[in-house]
Amino acid sequence: MGPNKNNKKDEAGSVFYVYGIAECGPAKEILSASSPVAIEEESVVRLIESGDLAAVVSLVPIASYGEESLAKNLTDPSWTALRAMRHEQVVEHFAKRISVVPLRFGTIYLEAARVEEMLSENRARLVEIVDRLRSREEWGVNVYSDRIVLLSTIISVSPRLKDLSERAAKASPGESYLLQKKIDTLKSDEARVEVNRAISEIEETLRAQSIDARRLRVLKVESTEHGELKAKFAFLIERSRFQQFQAAAEKMASELKMSGISLELTGPWPAYNFAGD
Amino acid sequence: MNLLVHGPPITSRAINKRLVAIMSSPFDQITIDGESNFEESDISLLETLDHVLNRGLVIAGEITISVADIDLIFIGLNVLVSSVEKANEVLRERDRLTSEG
Numbered sequence: 001m002g003p004n005k006n007n008k009k010d011e012a013g014s015v016f017y018v019y020g021i022a023e024c025g026p027a028k029e030i031l032s033a034s035s036p037v038a039i040e041e042e043s044v045v046r047l048i049e050s051g052d053l054a055a056v057v058s059l060v061p062i063a064s065y066g067e068e069s070l071a072k073n074l075t076d077p078s079w080t081a082l083r084a085m086r087h088e089q090v091v092e093h094f095a096k097r098i099s100v101v102p103l104r105f106g107t108i109y110l111e112a113a114r115v116e117e118m119l120s121e122n123r124a125r126l127v128e129i130v131d132r133l134r135s136r137e138e139w140g141v142n143v144y145s146d147r148i149v150l151l152s153t154i155i156s157v158s159p160r161l162k163d164l165s166e167r168a169a170k171a172s173p174g175e176s177y178l179l180q181k182k183i184d185t186l187k188s189d190e191a192r193v194e195v196n197r198a199i200s201e202i203e204e205t206l207r208a209q210s211i212d213a214r215r216l217r218v219l220k221v222e223s224t225e226h227g228e229l230k231a232k233f234a235f236l237i238e239r240s241r242f243q244q245f246q247a248a249a250e251k252m253a254s255e256l257k258m259s260g261i262s263l264e265l266t267g268p269w270p271a272y273n274f275a276g277d
Numbered sequence: 278m279n280l281l282v283h284g285p286p287i288t289s290r291a292i293n294k295r296l297v298a299i300m301s302s303p304f305d306q307i308t309i310d311g312e313s314n315f316e317e318s319d320i321s322l323l324e325t326l327d328h329v330l331n332r333g334l335v336i337a338g339e340i341t342i343s344v345a346d347i348d349l350i351f352i353g354l355n356v357l358v359s360s361v362e363k364a365n366e367v368l369r370e371r372d373r374l375t376s377e378g
Contacts, residue, residue, distance in 0.1 A: 080326070080330075081326070084325060084326050084329045084330060085325060087329050088325045088328070088329050091329075104329070104330070105329045105330050140324065140328075216327070232327075266324050269328055270328075272328045272329070273328075
């Protein structure tokens with residue numbers, strides 16, 4: 001049954017939930033100083049060691065985390081929200097102090113021995129990721145577009161639209177109506193072009209300020225105060241270079257403000273989007 | 278649901294909140310247990326879910342129960358996105374019960 005006989009009693013009906021992987025020594029120090037709340041709060045966050053690596057784990061009941069029950073639980077928003085936040089807090093507890101390979105929500109191992117095996121089998125790759133993530137963090141950039149602002153600026157920017165709207169003002173009611181229709185179509189076309197141009201510019205500019213970049217999928221979120229979410233990026237940034245990155249983002253933001261495009265910076269995150277692929 | 282106005286304190290780092298809202302430093306500001314500021318962190322919640330549920334390295338093996346299927350998560354996330362308000366209610370209720378009991 002693996003080398004963890006001393007805990008056998010606690011482990012009846014339990015499996016191992018793995019949060020992430022770090023270097024053993026530093027992870028131990030952190031855990032001995034303070035321990036985060038585990039995903040199931042009655043359990044304790046601990047390490048499973050293998051050589052110089054350690055997996056950050058805690059026990060969870062198989063009744064809730066078995067393949068089928070987890071699938072079911074995940075459809076319960078309040079269950080998932082609470083667990084996802086706890087998962088994140090545990091990862092952050094380590095990530096803000098040392099280099100950590102964050103694992104995705106719901107990585108379960110049945111036995112400690114299997115976790116050890118996983119660590120030793122993937123050692124080279126894991127060590128490489130740990131090294132790559134050292135003193136770096138992930139920042140998110142969300143791009144929003146306020147359509148109303150964008151449409152109103154588009155007309156003052158585009159000479160063609162300006163010309164058309166002047167003609168529409170002078171034309172007969174019938175002609176004016178048709179011209180107005182044309183203007184509207186043209187406006188949304190040009191707005192779309194402008195948004196895409198801005199998104200590429202943001203990506204290019206901020207990529208130059210970062211180690212690595214990923215474009216993420218956009219969740220279908222309702223429009224917000226800042227407009228509609230148009231793009232989402234993750235950037236891997238050297239901690240010491242964050243200020244430059246932030247300055248670049250702010251510069252972009254002020255340049256794009258007129259067009260109703262705004263940026264939102266979120267972070268720092270554990271490097272979820274840069275932990276291998 | 279007004280996603281962008283809430284969020285953990287952002288002022289100290291936000292040079293211009295309207296332009297570049299540096300929100301939700303998740304490293305320090307998300308707390309869920311005890312006296313919860315869940316209401317304030319609904320953006321962080323969505324952002325966090327987006328990070329936690331769909332990304333990261335999954336080391337799959339025969340022994341691993343591979344649960345975090347993208348499709349599955351995606352459905353879960355959709356549910357969540359539409360019902361963060363409800364989740365907040367439930368969590369507040371839970372907190373209330375916890376603090377009483």
